[in-house]
Amino acid sequence: MTSAVGAKSGKPRYLQIADDIEQQIKTGALAPASEVPSEAQLMDRYGVSSGTVRKAIAELRAAGLVETHQGKGSFVKSRPPVTRKSSDRFRRSHRRAGKAAYIAETEQAGVKPTVRVLSVGPVAAPAEIADRLAVTEGAKVLARRRLYFSDGTPTEEATSYLPWDVARDIPELFEDNPGGGGIYARLEEHGHEFAEYTETIRARLATKQEATALSLSPGSPVIHLTRNAVTDAGRVVEVCDTIMAADQFVLDYRIPATD
Amino acid sequence: MTSAVGAKSGKPRYLQIADDIEQQIKTGALAPASEVPSEAQLMDRYGVSSGTVRKAIAELRAAGLVETHQGKGSFVKSRPPVTRKSSDRFRRSHRRAGKAAYIAETEQAGVKPTVRVLSVGPVAAPAEIADRLAVTEGAKVLARRRLYFSDGTPTEEATSYLPWDVARDIPELFEDNPGGGGIYARLEEHGHEFAEYTETIRARLATKQEATALSLSPGSPVIHLTRNAVTDAGRVVEVCDTIMAADQFVLDYRIPATD
DNA sequence: AAGTGGTCTAGACCACTCT
DNA sequence: GAGTGGTCTAGACCACTTC
Numbered sequence: 090m091t092s093a094v095g096a097k098s099g100k101p102r103y104l105q106i107a108d109d110i111e112q113q114i115k116t117g118a119l120a121p122a123s124e125v126p127s128e129a130q131l132m133d134r135y136g137v138s139s140g141t142v143r144k145a146i147a148e149l150r151a152a153g154l155v156e157t158h159q160g161k162g163s164f165v166k167s168r169p170p171v172t173r174k175s176s177d178r179f180r181r182s183h184r185r186a187g188k189a190a191y192i193a194e195t196e197q198a199g200v201k202p203t204v205r206v207l208s209v210g211p212v213a214a215p216a217e218i219a220d221r222l223a224v225t226e227g228a229k230v231l232a233r234r235r236l237y238f239s240d241g242t243p244t245e246e247a248t249s250y251l252p253w254d255v256a257r258d259i260p261e262l263f264e265d266n267p268g269g270g271g272i273y274a275r276l277e278e279h280g281h282e283f284a285e286y287t288e289t290i291r292a293r294l295a296t297k298q299e300a301t302a303l304s305l306s307p308g309s310p311v312i313h314l315t316r317n318a319v320t321d322a323g324r325v326v327e328v329c330d331t332i333m334a335a336d337q338f339v340l341d342y343r344i345p346a347t348d
Numbered sequence: 349m350t351s352a353v354g355a356k357s358g359k360p361r362y363l364q365i366a367d368d369i370e371q372q373i374k375t376g377a378l379a380p381a382s383e384v385p386s387e388a389q390l391m392d393r394y395g396v397s398s399g400t401v402r403k404a405i406a407e408l409r410a411a412g413l414v415e416t417h418q419g420k421g422s423f424v425k426s427r428p429p430v431t432r433k434s435s436d437r438f439r440r441s442h443r444r445a446g447k448a449a450y451i452a453e454t455e456q457a458g459v460k461p462t463v464r465v466l467s468v469g470p471v472a473a474p475a476e477i478a479d480r481l482a483v484t485e486g487a488k489v490l491a492r493r494r495l496y497f498s499d500g501t502p503t504e505e506a507t508s509y510l511p512w513d514v515a516r517d518i519p520e521l522f523e524d525n526p527g528g529g530g531i532y533a534r535l536e537e538h539g540h541e542f543a544e545y546t547e548t549i550r551a552r553l554a555t556k557q558e559a560t561a562l563s564l565s566p567g568s569p570v571i572h573l574t575r576n577a578v579t580d581a582g583r584v585v586e587v588c589d590t591i592m593a594a595d596q597f598v599l600d601y602r603i604p605a606t607d
Numbered sequence: 608a609a610g611t612g613g614t615c616t617a618g619a620c621c622a623c624t625c626t
Numbered sequence: 627g628a629g630t631g632g633t634c635t636a637g638a639c640c641a642c643t644t645c
Binding site: 613 | 628631633635636637640641642643644
């Protein structure tokens with residue numbers, strides 16, 4: 090006999106095989122980080138041709154269960170503990186305790202966070218950013234680009250933009266490390282009290298550049314999150330553009346009931 | 349000669365073909381809603397075999413540029429305007445005006461919404477749902493599965509679960525159409541006043557089943573949104589699991605600043 | 608019945624990784 | 627060099643749509 094997969098069920102053979110392997114992963118018969126049998130072995134095991142095995146594995150890749158490396162094989166993905174960004178991450182109490190938002194959240198997930206600052210300096214505001222900051226397109230703004238790591242693997246690339254008239258008075262914003270509590274703490278120290286943050290979320294496939302920056306395989310999904318930080322005065326003093334590896338994050342929001 | 353695609357470039361043939369067709373779509377040579385040449389024609393045109401043509405078309409499907417229907421052909425997708433779900437969608441005033449959440453939001457986007465109820469009835473609560481509803485796993489709960497369309501194309505599949513002791517007293521919840529304002533309106537009429545909703549968002553690639561239900565290709569990204577509706581009494585009286593075609597939605601949230 | 612896409616085969620050759 | 631996945635072929639048969 091060829092395998093445990095039922096011969097007859099109307100379902101395409103490659104899906105039956107994919108389901109079978111998925112079960113093995115879920116039951117732990119195939120442990121995380123372990124190697125999935127090679128195509129040749131699977132052809133043998135299930136008595137099908139290479140094309141069918143490849144379609145089955147493609148299915149598992151699409152489901153995010155395995156990753157494949159040419160010349161090496163396919164490996165069961167270790168479900169990384171997903172970090173979660175809750176609405177809690179912007180609390181002032183965290184800032185007062187010297188914690189920037191990303192530290193407040195990763196520490197809850199038991200993940201060691203690292204940051205690499207990619208660039209800090211003035212740039213001409215792109216159209217969409219200018220619009221959100223309510224400045225004219227091409228106006229000088231401060232841009233802070235940085236890359237975040239969880240336990241050493243890159244997971245998130247973020248760029249903050251601040252209007253020049255706000256940024257120029259706060260020297261710490263030009264440093265790689267803006268000090269305890271992050272840039273929001275510095276902004277509040279300089280009279281910009283926050284009233285609310287608005288976030289918009291999109292999901293799509295990574296572009297080639299994003300895939301490279303986050304060392305993802307092409308075709309991986311990313312979450313594109315943009316945030317506006319609004320002060321009591323009703324002004325947007327910072328906008329932040331973030332690209333996140335989708336499988337690393339779960340986003341959490343609370344919506345109070347309103348009339 | 350076989351085609352306009354350069355013979356030599358290191359790039360796989362199927363990607364060259366996909367790129368070529370993508371250009372034709374972007375330049376308008378292939379108009380929206382028009383039919384992509386059949387596989388047989390493309391095999392002829394590019395001088396490749398069926399498998400190669402099929403991989404090229406799969407690529408276009410993954411990019412969201414075409415959709416394929418068995419026995420009919422592949423068609424260029426018209427880019428529909430994205431709907432946006434804002435935190436505004438659960439306002440009681442919308443419900444009092446007889447509008448369910450999805451109507452409140454789609455009408456702002458100028459898109460014609462349609463709903464198809466897939467099933468309504470008791471089911472045994474799966475583990476994750478039971479956990480969120482604070483009932484025991486396998487307990488009887490009411491499940492309402494429905495599929496939403498924007499201008500006729502399926503964009504979202506949602507399943508609501510309600511504890512049986514809550515649902516059984518509200519006969520409208522067992523109807524396909526629960527009446528003006530949707531099920532939240534019925535729940536509030538029966539003494540379940542909402543305090544807040546919590547939403548968690550994940551993004552990943554569509555499974556085969558999801559792809560079929562939303563007529564996407566496997567490899568398209570989806571947004572997986574889960575919502576708990578919490579009453580003043582602190583009880584979760586409904587949880588909703590939603591799968592959305594990622595390219596159809598932008599999610600919007602407001603986060604009030606807190607201490 | 609003719610045309611379409613969906614699945615599958617049994618090979619071939621190439622590119623990459625590891626030893 | 628042996629083993630892996632990546633691409634591709636030239637067919638076959640099936641399921642669905644249209645006429």
